[in-house]
Amino acid sequence: MNTNSKQQILIVEDEPKIAQILVDFLTLEGYSTRVVHQGDEAEAVIKSDQPNCVILDLMLPGKDGLTICKDVRKFSQVPIIMLTARVDEIDRLMGLGFGADDYVCKPFSPREVVARVQAVLRRSSVIAPTPESNTLSFKHISINTERFECTVNGTGVELTPVxxxxxxxxxxRPGAVFSRESLMHSCYDDSRIVSNRTIDSHMKNLRNKVTLANDPQSILQSVYGIGYKLM
Structure with missing residues (x-):
């Protein structure tokens, strides 16, 4: 029995040949697929189909991929892998914090894209908060958003509000890279001016609190020149 059979991948790509290659390779791995060629149709399909992952081209007719990505993040945390024809764009796009989980440059190996899909699906298996539990969990970290509680490996840890x-x-979104700017906006809602150094200081303290003593590598990692991610 194929464990991927119920997972749907939405491919938003205006070049039919590229879209079909992705369909063929994803189908071989047991995923179901749907293709959308027009950018302005993508959001409606995401809302109706609720796919497990979206492969989203950067340049699309009707609506570009960056705008789609930003708008989708207003109502969904579905994993998004962006396709771009310019390798030099990837660092810039990640730094802008549009909310994509990964980026692949054209021309690409279809097997590489499948591997990226599998990776973001594994990372998105984080337990999302429910009305009943209000809990978010990943690896050894768990927080309760209603009770403002954090546990690390089952032990309570005190965190500041920031x-x-x-x-x-x-x-x-474990594994996704968040720019310092996007983290600032998520932590301060009063439009105050906060420097990168302030965010780095908060992150250093947070890393010390959530890293296991016997773990050689912290679960909270910095991405040089961009920001931070959980891995």
Whole structure:
């Protein structure tokens, strides 16, 4: 029995040949697929189909991929992999914090895209908060958003309000890179001016609190020149 059979991948790509290659390789791995060629149709399909992952081209007719990505993040945390024809764009796009989980440059290996899909689906298996539990969990970290509680490996850890909001933001999409600017917006809602150094200081304190003593690598990692992610 194929474990991927119920997972749907939405491919938003205006080049039919590229879209069909992705369909063929994803189908071989047991995923179901749907293709949308027009950018302005993507959001409606995401709302109606609720796919497990979206492969989203950057340049699309009707509506570009960056705008779609930003608008989708207003109502969904579905994993999004962006396709771009310019490798030099990837670092810039990640730094702008549009909310994509990964980026692949054209021309690409279809097997690489499948591997990226599998990776973001594994990361998105984080337990999302429910009305009953209000809990977010990933690996050894768990937070309760209603009771403002954090546990690390089952032990309670005290976080400041800023640290809690930072961790909550990262827990929603493990593996995704968040720019310092996007983290600032998630932690401060009063339009104050906050420097990168301030965010780095909060992150250093948070890392010390959530890293296991016997773990050689912290679960909270910095991405040089961009921001932070949970891995």
């Amino acid at each position: 640290e809690f909001r930072l961790l909550k933001t990262l827990l929603v």
